[in-house]
Amino acid sequence: MIKLPKNAQKIISSVKKRGFEIYAIGGSVRDLLLRRDTRGWDFTTNATPEEILAIFPDSFYDNQFGTVGIKIYKSAGRRTNQTNPTNKTDTSINKPQVSDIYEITTYRSEEGYSDFRHPDCIQWGKTITEDLSRRDFTVNAIAFDGKTFVDPYGGQKDLDLKIIRSVGNPFDRFCEDALRMMRAVRIAAELGFMIDEHVLAAIKTNAALLTNISIERIRDELLRILASPFAADGILMLKSTGLLTYILPEFEPAFAIGQKSPQRHHIYDVGTHSVMALKHCPSPDPIVRFATLLHDIGKIKTYKKDDNGMITFYNHEMVGTKIAKSIAYRLRLSNNQTDLITTLIRWHQFSVDERQTDSALRRLIRRVGKDNLDNMLALRIGDRLGGGARETSWRLELFKKRLIDVQKQPFTVADLTIDGFDVMKEFKCKPGPMVGTILNKIFSDVEKGTLANTREELFIKLKELKGKS
Numbered sequence: 001m002i003k004l005p006k007n008a009q010k011i012i013s014s015v016k017k018r019g020f021e022i023y024a025i026g027g028s029v030r031d032l033l034l035r036r037d038t039r040g041w042d043f044t045t046n047a048t049p050e051e052i053l054a055i056f057p058d059s060f061y062d063n064q065f066g067t068v069g070i071k072i073y074k075s076a077g078r079r080t081n082q083t084n085p086t087n088k089t090d091t092s093i094n095k096p097q098v099s100d101i102y103e104i105t106t107y108r109s110e111e112g113y114s115d116f117r118h119p120d121c122i123q124w125g126k127t128i129t130e131d132l133s134r135r136d137f138t139v140n141a142i143a144f145d146g147k148t149f150v151d152p153y154g155g156q157k158d159l160d161l162k163i164i165r166s167v168g169n170p171f172d173r174f175c176e177d178a179l180r181m182m183r184a185v186r187i188a189a190e191l192g193f194m195i196d197e198h199v200l201a202a203i204k205t206n207a208a209l210l211t212n213i214s215i216e217r218i219r220d221e222l223l224r225i226l227a228s229p230f231a232a233d234g235i236l237m238l239k240s241t242g243l244l245t246y247i248l249p250e251f252e253p254a255f256a257i258g259q260k261s262p263q264r265h266h267i268y269d270v271g272t273h274s275v276m277a278l279k280h281c282p283s284p285d286p287i288v289r290f291a292t293l294l295h296d297i298g299k300i301k302t303y304k305k306d307d308n309g310m311i312t313f314y315n316h317e318m319v320g321t322k323i324a325k326s327i328a329y330r331l332r333l334s335n336n337q338t339d340l341i342t343t344l345i346r347w348h349q350f351s352v353d354e355r356q357t358d359s360a361l362r363r364l365i366r367r368v369g370k371d372n373l374d375n376m377l378a379l380r381i382g383d384r385l386g387g388g389a390r391e392t393s394w395r396l397e398l399f400k401k402r403l404i405d406v407q408k409q410p411f412t413v414a415d416l417t418i419d420g421f422d423v424m425k426e427f428k429c430k431p432g433p434m435v436g437t438i439l440n441k442i443f444s445d446v447e448k449g450t451l452a453n454t455r456e457e458l459f460i461k462l463k464e465l466k467g468k469s
Helices: 006-017 027-033 049-055 128-132 155-161 170-176 180-191 197-212 215-227 231-241 252-256 270-280 286-294 316-330 335-346 358-368 370-386 394-406 420-427 433-448 455-468
Strands: 022-025 042-045 067-073 098-106 108-111 121-124
Touching (some): 006 022, 006 042, 022 027, 049 067, 170 180, 180 215, 180 231, 270 286, 270 370, 286 370, 335 370, 358 370, 358 394, 358 433, 370 394, 420 455
Parallel strands (some): 042 098
Antiparallel strands (some): 022 042, 108 121
């Protein structure tokens, strides 16, 4: 028995009580049928925006597309402020908080898409079937009012067949909104579905229309593809349909860069290896997955092959960092996202060698950042598996253990068990360069392992340095 969640049922019940039709629609219904978690609910109705506002006074309407936002609140009561001597209620405490926004859109029909993004003309529709006719894919064109499904385009059948088909002519749908081409790939990557051959043909023909779409919308769809369970398949679909050329033109040439040569372990070209690395990356973070996809992008420009057939990619990590930063800037990623991608790519060539000193490991941790170690290891695991190696080795396991152990040691002067006040007290001096010089000297000995980081040992060292001064 398919049931809507309580908040969705309440909205449908409230609208029906006023004599209007209303249906849950789109991805929320699709995911309900697939028994997948939903991230929000969309509805469509024959009520106008003004009529919806009258039913839900706390809702809002500020667009031309007939969409009203319904605030969904977390359950919260009010309590008396016990610290208030007047025993008045503190209305700033336990106020209901908005946890989500559900959208209700009036039935509508659309005409003309001169910019391949927005309809030139919108008219209110009269029936649910008319409204469903403007939807993108059959699996998103299923309406449900809590009791009855309206499915004129066979969306439930396509869910069973695990296929993405368009509502009507796919050429028309993509000319209405070119981003739908990426959306087809994204939904397929999220659900593990195939894309109908007619839809694929239409994407290949119309791929260039993606240039009409804002970079922010493209970025958001790309990150959702990267976050999906079948992200690697999604990237390969973008490539096979020609969309990748307009999304990541810097990465497209990687599939033409071979890596098979004497003394090299690689079995794939750079592009295929990168996609395989993405496939095996254990992190769910789309930014870490993006870094994994781009980690070898510098090999495109650093490719060299000598007379003996030996292929090299010297300094590809540094070249790749610059390319990745340019990509992040074009996609308008945040500063934190850009820093994470470029850091992981810059230092992904770290050595895993049991002969490495603790100092070498500390240098790596400082470069990458403690918070990014798991992300770097996720990239390394993807890189190994994407090259045909086993997921782990005794060296990698030892390396992980040593990373944990070395973090128990001080990383900076601030981690010492003494500070500048201790130095000034012992040397009877005022703040100045000498204090920093002494602390740096002590930290150097602690870092080398020749001095224990205890107050007792460090005060002995202070007295020794004082005696020499």
